[in-house]
Amino acid sequence: MCRWMAYLGGPINVGLLMFREDRNTIVHQSIDASQGAEPVNGDGFGLGWFVADSADPSRYRSTEPAWNDENLREITRTLDSPAWIAHVRAAIGSPVQQSNCHPFRHADTLFVHNGMIRDFRRIKRDVVLAIDPELYPQIVGSTDSEHMFFLALTFGLADDPLAALERTIGFIERAADRAGIADPVQMTVGVLTSEALLAVRYATRSLPRTLYHSNDLETLKRVYPDFEDLQMLPGDAHAIMSEPLGSLPGAWSEVPVSTAVSATPGAIEFRPFQPRG
Amino acid sequence: MCRWMAYLGGPINVGLLMFREDRNTIVHQSIDASQGAEPVNGDGFGLGWFVADSADPSRYRSTEPAWNDENLREITRTLDSPAWIAHVRAAIGSPVQQSNCHPFRHADTLFVHNGMIRDFRRIKRDVVLAIDPELYPQIVGSTDSEHMFFLALTFGLADDPLAALERTIGFIERAADRAGIADPVQMTVGVLTSEALLAVRYATRSLPRTLYHSNDLETLKRVYPDFEDLQMLPGDAHAIMSEPLGSLPGAWSEVPVSTAVSATPGAIEFRPFQPRG
Amino acid sequence: MCRWMAYLGGPINVGLLMFREDRNTIVHQSIDASQGAEPVNGDGFGLGWFVADSADPSRYRSTEPAWNDENLREITRTLDSPAWIAHVRAAIGSPVQQSNCHPFRHADTLFVHNGMIRDFRRIKRDVVLAIDPELYPQIVGSTDSEHMFFLALTFGLADDPLAALERTIGFIERAADRAGIADPVQMTVGVLTSEALLAVRYATRSLPRTLYHSNDLETLKRVYPDFEDLQMLPGDAHAIMSEPLGSLPGAWSEVPVSTAVSATPGAIEFRPFQPRG
Amino acid sequence: MCRWMAYLGGPINVGLLMFREDRNTIVHQSIDASQGAEPVNGDGFGLGWFVADSADPSRYRSTEPAWNDENLREITRTLDSPAWIAHVRAAIGSPVQQSNCHPFRHADTLFVHNGMIRDFRRIKRDVVLAIDPELYPQIVGSTDSEHMFFLALTFGLADDPLAALERTIGFIERAADRAGIADPVQMTVGVLTSEALLAVRYATRSLPRTLYHSNDLETLKRVYPDFEDLQMLPGDAHAIMSEPLGSLPGAWSEVPVSTAVSATPGAIEFRPFQPRG
Numbered sequence A, B, C, D: 001m002c003r004w005m006a007y008l009g010g011p012i013n014v015g016l017l018m019f020r021e022d023r024n025t026i027v028h029q030s031i032d033a034s035q036g037a038e039p040v041n042g043d044g045f046g047l048g049w050f051v052a053d054s055a056d057p058s059r060y061r062s063t064e065p066a067w068n069d070e071n072l073r074e075i076t077r078t079l080d081s082p083a084w085i086a087h088v089r090a091a092i093g094s095p096v097q098q099s100n101c102h103p104f105r106h107a108d109t110l111f112v113h114n115g116m117i118r119d120f121r122r123i124k125r126d127v128v129l130a131i132d133p134e135l136y137p138q139i140v141g142s143t144d145s146e147h148m149f150f151l152a153l154t155f156g157l158a159d160d161p162l163a164a165l166e167r168t169i170g171f172i173e174r175a176a177d178r179a180g181i182a183d184p185v186q187m188t189v190g191v192l193t194s195e196a197l198l199a200v201r202y203a204t205r206s207l208p209r210t211l212y213h214s215n216d217l218e219t220l221k222r223v224y225p226d227f228e229d230l231q232m233l234p235g236d237a238h239a240i241m242s243e244p245l246g247s248l249p250g251a252w253s254e255v256p257v258s259t260a261v262s263a264t265p266g267a268i269e270f271r272p273f274q275p276r277g
Helices: A014-019 A026-032 A070-077 A120-130 A144-154 A161-178 A217-223 B014-019 B026-032 B070-077 B120-130 B144-154 B161-178 B217-223 C014-019 C026-032 C070-077 C120-130 C144-154 C161-178 C217-223 D014-019 D026-032 D070-077 D120-130 D144-154 D161-178 D217-223
Strands: A003-013 A045-050 A058-062 A080-088 A104-106 A109-117 A185-192 A197-203 A212-214 A238-241 A252-254 A259-264 A267-272 B002-013 B045-050 B058-062 B080-089 B104-106 B109-117 B185-192 B197-203 B212-214 B238-241 B252-254 B259-264 B267-272 C002-013 C045-050 C058-062 C080-089 C104-106 C109-117 C185-192 C197-203 C212-214 C238-241 C252-254 C259-264 C267-272 D003-013 D045-050 D058-062 D080-088 D104-106 D109-117 D185-192 D197-203 D212-214 D238-241 D252-254 D259-264 D267-272
Touching: A003 A014, A003 A026, A003 A109, A003 A185, A003 A197, A014 A026, A014 A045, A014 A070, A014 A080, A026 A080, A045 A070, A058 A070, A058 C070, A070 C058, A080 A109, A080 A185, A104 A144, A109 A120, A109 A144, A120 A144, A120 A161, A120 D120, A144 A161, A161 A185, A161 A197, A161 A259, A197 A238, A238 A259, B002 B014, B002 B026, B002 B109, B002 B185, B002 B197, B014 B026, B014 B045, B014 B070, B014 B080, B026 B080, B045 B070, B058 B070, B058 D070, B070 D058, B080 B109, B080 B185, B104 B144, B109 B120, B109 B144, B120 B144, B120 B161, B120 C120, B144 B161, B161 B185, B161 B197, B161 B259, B197 B238, B238 B259, C002 C014, C002 C026, C002 C109, C002 C185, C002 C197, C014 C026, C014 C045, C014 C070, C014 C080, C026 C080, C045 C070, C058 C070, C080 C109, C080 C185, C104 C144, C109 C120, C109 C144, C120 C144, C120 C161, C144 C161, C161 C185, C161 C197, C161 C259, C197 C238, C238 C259, D003 D014, D003 D026, D003 D109, D003 D185, D003 D197, D014 D026, D014 D045, D014 D070, D014 D080, D026 D080, D045 D070, D058 D070, D080 D109, D080 D185, D104 D144, D109 D120, D109 D144, D120 D144, D120 D161, D144 D161, D161 D185, D161 D197, D161 D259, D197 D238, D238 D259
Parallel strands: none
Antiparallel strands: A003 A080, A003 A238, A045 A058, A045 A080, A104 A109, A109 A185, A185 A197, A197 A259, A212 A238, A212 A252, A259 A267, B002 B080, B002 B238, B045 B058, B045 B080, B104 B109, B109 B185, B185 B197, B197 B259, B212 B238, B212 B252, B259 B267, C002 C080, C002 C238, C045 C058, C045 C080, C104 C109, C109 C185, C185 C197, C197 C259, C212 C238, C212 C252, C259 C267, D003 D080, D003 D238, D045 D058, D045 D080, D104 D109, D109 D185, D185 D197, D197 D259, D212 D238, D212 D252, D259 D267
């Protein structure tokens, strides 16, 4: 199990949203998550971010638990970003190493995954064979998540991210079916560029991991005029997160099962997620 | 909060007692302790051990969480030792760095501490001034625990460990009193040489951290003749641990509050622990 | 031995000056320094920086060799800073741990040191006793360098940095003299705030480590109008470095022995450095 | 470039041969190798060893430079082993992560490689397709070396190691030829079980990395009866190393180019190495 958070909107200080002590931040969830199968996500973490007016993301990833990484605190305290995504990891089998830390990156796209492909080792070779040979050498880690990302890139993630993810999961489910693996996919995924955020909540059969999206900030600001924290947030911002950051009524909604959420600054759209062949 | 375990007796495979999946081992307690204030002890760990016929201990310490340290698993699987002590750390303020990982070592002695000296920063200088100037330069970390160890060495830990610890805690409590710090000491400590194991459970006012000692193994073996795990243990062995390793009725007893336990192979003795000036 | 570099002037991209492949950057010097006693400075590194309009510095420090730290590359590629200082370490005795990585920091001041206090262990206690008890608890590492910094803070580094450093070195030399340590101090040090950079090159008796300062950039720009690299640098900038960054004739001058260099944007001043009692 | 050392013979203290200060040990070569293309091999290291009467090897691998790894020192000081192999790494492209540190391991076999497969990324997919699908999921790192090892396992390394390596290199050279890569293979490799050590020195066209084997110890002991270091070594021992450990005349011989050395306790055999289809 893992936990992740993504932000898109007007530039905001990253440290502010990652380290507030009285909030269920992503860093807090690294040591004491509330809603996951396991409370500890201490097997490394990563942060990917865009700076203003750039489509070229940077990353900071480490194998240390996020909760005691001094550098993460230092780096984010002066970092303002209009688009960023953070992930804390609970390893399931794959080694704890920097190349296995999310977000994964290709060109202008960042990718995170919470969940797993069941018995991935048994279908890994099929997946590898389906990945574009030009892309394949860029895989440097060993997780199911990174391979899922490169398969999605092969299927056109850069052009039509939702369709690419639907083909990716369809491919994996068929390969798993051939291998006799039941209920193979469990996931929430996040795909972030400087301009758009796509999140999907899906599992083949079981209940997928939790996922929440922030509600309209302009409305919330009018409802809570005295709520200082809220007023400082850019009005066009969206956050998507494994668990709600705070407990303000009306601030967060659960992403429905088998649903894709597409957000751009100031707009949000929901579509069904349907794996296909 | 931290958790620790010490073993003294006939040589035993260290990995066996640290990694059994169906037991509440010290490694299990690094991610999911039952009885502590906090379940996660993921801020580094350490193992100190003696090999047979040597009074010179070795150590393996790391800042990674014990639960995902492959090297610890590899090192202990072929390591047989008649005396060893392991510690998993939950840092309280001090940096997560190897020099702050227990056990601390001086000559033939290993030392671990679970607990804290409250507001240690305010009395650290007093403690430093009381430490033997010949010993002082050997302090390389920044924890209250390491300073406590070196103060105890100054007070004769090598010759009369119980008296030295009583003077150490007495000194700390008086310094804390002068500084207006209430209830300053919270501790279980373990002191191990190749021949003897001393453990103390104490707190100035509050309830000290939990501590358990194993009961007479020869008796247990007679009571449970069919219990394979038990029969393989050397009959003269003692284990002292923050939490019981297994759930065999009669196998473990809680160390009473303000009590010191002295164990040598085949013998165990309990004495009151009384800090003194 | 270590190597360091400091920059003060108009904001510049930090990664540009740290990673250019065809230059003798500080990162290059981590694996292959030219002028030091040892070519490898692989025992950790650190970067401290100010963002524009802030007097509050951030740090990134790691125990990995700088040359293979992906995060350093990622962090600096989008980091623009008007004042920053970087250090690559070759440990002499002290543990390789984050708290021993330079720059050290107190409030608005960053500090780096290349060199050593000979036999520091023998005078460490004297130094500790002389450090302001209010400051002492903030020491978290074990290096001679960090203690030198806190002694200088005790002697007024924030108000009159040169005088404070002269008293610091005077104190250390007298303590060393009492302990029978010959030629105790070997150093280049850098002290950086958001507004000023002070560098000192000094050794009690031997030849101090190398140190260079950049020459007047406006002049250089006129002399080399076609030199693109040069033209992009802010005209008021100063760099001070253990070894010259490039090989442009006239760009760098050696800091004379027993000399302090004080730089502010657009101005530079040289004074003799005289330890005093 | 990397450096490695393997030992096979009567049990010997591992620390003794890895850390002697006045010798060109493998740890010394991590910071200052004499004969390699690069003097620094600071991008991680690994040690694999057998204990007496066991065919099941253990490993200790770390991404830190070997020269400052305290744990390596601690672990090896009481470790006696009849068969062990150590490797210090200089990364060429692949991430510095534990899963990329040698030795690689499968069942009872350890494998190290110094050198490279040129432009491996361009033929990686071909190699992956040729690897036994049952073995493929066990690859957890991203180096050319690990893939070479698994290809050799596929070709029967466990049964006929020399033939398997010849087929492996033949396969790689043909794949490289199809991809237009000239002079693809540069290598010394070591393959160690509890009973046998195989080493190969080979490059497609250029001069391969250096490799040395120890000469007959019984003879050396008679020639140098007063040489204490030598007398303590088991008479049936063999060492194979990238660079000679000491400078005793007659102690080491260079392994010829395109040659395989097979050693068992007390016996050594040389054969030509001929890649084949």
